Amino acid sequence: MTAVRGARPVLEQFADRDEQPRDEQAPDGPVAVDVRGLSKRYGRRTVVRDLDLRIPAGAVAGFIGPNGAGKTTTLRMLLGLVRPTAGAGTVLGQPLGEPARYLPRIGALIESPALYPRLSARRNLEAMAILAGLDRAQVEPVLAEVGLAERAGDEVRAYSLGMKQRLAIAAALLGDPELLVLDEPTNGLDPMGIRLMRDLIRGLAVRGGEGRAGEAGAGARGEAGAGAGVGAGAGIGAGVEVATGAGTAAGSGGGVGAATRAAATGADRVPARRRTIVVSSHLLAEVEQICDWIIVVDRGALAYQGPPDGLLATGRQRVALRPERPADVGMLADLAAGLGFAVERDGDRVLATLVARPVGGGAGGAADRAEPSRAPLAELNRAAHARGIALVEIAPARVTLEERYTGLVAAGASASQAITGDRA
Numbered sequence: 001m002t003a004v005r006g007a008r009p010v011l012e013q014f015a016d017r018d019e020q021p022r023d024e025q026a027p028d029g030p031v032a033v034d035v036r037g038l039s040k041r042y043g044r045r046t047v048v049r050d051l052d053l054r055i056p057a058g059a060v061a062g063f064i065g066p067n068g069a070g071k072t073t074t075l076r077m078l079l080g081l082v083r084p085t086a087g088a089g090t091v092l093g094q095p096l097g098e099p100a101r102y103l104p105r106i107g108a109l110i111e112s113p114a115l116y117p118r119l120s121a122r123r124n125l126e127a128m129a130i131l132a133g134l135d136r137a138q139v140e141p142v143l144a145e146v147g148l149a150e151r152a153g154d155e156v157r158a159y160s161l162g163m164k165q166r167l168a169i170a171a172a173l174l175g176d177p178e179l180l181v182l183d184e185p186t187n188g189l190d191p192m193g194i195r196l197m198r199d200l201i202r203g204l205a206v207r208g209g210e211g212r213a214g215e216a217g218a219g220a221r222g223e224a225g226a227g228a229g230v231g232a233g234a235g236i237g238a239g240v241e242v243a244t245g246a247g248t249a250a251g252s253g254g255g256v257g258a259a260t261r262a263a264a265t266g267a268d269r270v271p272a273r274r275r276t277i278v279v280s281s282h283l284l285a286e287v288e289q290i291c292d293w294i295i296v297v298d299r300g301a302l303a304y305q306g307p308p309d310g311l312l313a314t315g316r317q318r319v320a321l322r323p324e325r326p327a328d329v330g331m332l333a334d335l336a337a338g339l340g341f342a343v344e345r346d347g348d349r350v351l352a353t354l355v356a357r358p359v360g361g362g363a364g365g366a367a368d369r370a371e372p373s374r375a376p377l378a379e380l381n382r383a384a385h386a387r388g389i390a391l392v393e394i395a396p397a398r399v400t401l402e403e404r405y406t407g408l409v410a411a412g413a414s415a416s417q418a419i420t421g422d423r424a
């Protein structure tokens with residue numbers, strides 16, 4: 001498919017911005033994360049802006065946005081690693097401002113894991129378990145859960161990147177967390193590694209391996225435990241102890257979070273032992289297949305939140321137009337562009353997506369958005385006919401989730417630049 005033209009007048013870009021499906025749907029049932037107005041400023045620069053997040057308990061939530069959109073900063077705020085400039089709400093039913101109350105029930109992988117390269121995966125995990133005050137017997141089940149059981153005795157320095165990522169996830173699984181936060185776990189992986197990671201994450205949506213040591217079964221969790229994260233680099237704020245004792249893995253970055261068993265309050269527990277997973281990525285395609293909730297952020301602001309099909313449903317309509325004479329494709333594309341469509345060439349077809357108020361169409365309200373195509377399509381058809389172009393196809397064409405995502409982010413970028421001239 002060849003892009004013919006994409007530049008649109010500024011006013012049309014503003015129209016796009018207005019139509020962005022901000023906070024499309026709220027979850028019906030219990031929520032694992034419910035925060036409002038989350039913001040972070042660094043100096044004069046706002047990197048997360050008034051973010052309202054509601055993540056259903058038990059969902060696999062994709063946290064998607066381009067590089068620099070504020071994903072990691074947001075996740076760090078949820079994990080108590082960065083103090084929000086503004087915002088309030090709850091994580092696992094506990095106040096956002098008191099992360100010590102919920103961190104023991106969270107496992108997290110934020111940035112590069114810190115591992116002992118000359119120790120085996122098993123020994124690395126045992127060290128983490130000990131530092132976090134956990135039963136070492138948890139190590140074998142989590143190794144099995146991430147598919148490393150057979151290589152658990154190998155030194156970590158011999159591991160591939162994918163295996164190291166798996167090991168880091170195993171560390172985050174220690175303590176059988178209710179909420180698992182994975183920041184860009186597919187970063188740097190090849191296509192097969194990405195696929196394996198996707199399969200792994202899908203499987204982690206159910207908590208606890210069979211026979212996990214010390215596990216008394218569903219609903220029986222309630223042992224008190226001291227929460228601790230294992231990591232190096234950025235400290236954990238808000239009064240949360242960081243286990244960085246002698247022998248902790250060298251390395252930089254946020255380290256590997258290890259959740260402990262903790263007292264569960266009951267009211268906010270998820271039935272059927274579903275685990276809530278938040279997985280960030282700058283590529284929707286890497287995670288869309290496993291997500292039942294999607295959050296799109298762009299320049300620190302929420303662009304969409306809701307189920308994946310909601311993102312699709314809010315997409316603008318696209319039509320495929322095929323002229324009787326293939327030689328007319330270029331003229332047809334020009335015509336459609338002149339009528340306010342974003343135009344792409346697809347062989348002997350033109351794909352026209354309505355991006356602006358229909359020329360000669362409706363007033364532009366919600367009803368127009370629900371059925372945007374009729375008036376402009378009729379106009380397009382007439383205009384083609386007037387130029388002697390006979391259409392042999394004029395039919396709806398599917399807009400993919402990736403295209404919707406890209407459209408959202410691209411429209412936001414254009415509008416923001418037009419308004420402010422910068423990203424702040």
Ligand SMILES: Nc1ncnc2c1ncn2[C@@H]1O[C@H](COP(=O)(O)OP(=O)(O)OP(=O)(O)O)[C@@H](O)[C@H]1O
Nearest residue numbers: 042047065066067068069070071072073074281282
């Ligand atoms: N400690 C900091 N001080 C100043 N600016 C920061 C700090 N941490 C992050 N930023 C800025 O905040 C913005 C958002 O960064 P963040 O890492 O949250 O984005 P991201 O969506 O996770 O990006 P990526 O996908 O590239 O990891 C970036 O412009 C970054 O430079």
